Amino acid sequence: MENVYFKAINLATGHVIADKVKIAQDYRSRSIGLLNRTSFSREEGLLIKPCNSIHTFFMKFPIDVLFLDKKGKVVKIRKSLVPWRLCAATKRGYMTLELMDKALDAVQVNVGDPIGIMKM
DSSP states (O other), rough: OOOOOOOETTTTTTEEEEEEEEEEEEEHHHHHHHTOOOOTTTTTTEEEEEOOOEEEEHHHSEEEEEEEESSHHHHHEEEEEEEOOEEOTTTTTTEEEEETTTTTSSSSSTTBEEEEEEEE
């Protein structure tokens, strides 16, 4: 199966958040998420949908997380979520964008910003 990647862009600022975003939207890919990974690069991201809460059980590294509503607007930001934690969005949360730890330090993202996910 060919890997299909997307680009995540903050539409409010024009900043590219991640250049190589995979989308997990079936049961298997959503369940596995990043669990099999030993590392995650700055340009990578994983968009999980539907998903309004995550866990980092069994993960080997911390991550930054954007919780988005159905329209792609940021409803919650969680930076440096370490392994063995639970994290949930508000009721409006519909999907999560998981990124490398400290990835959000390089770009400006605020609650309410629209995030575009575009096919490369």
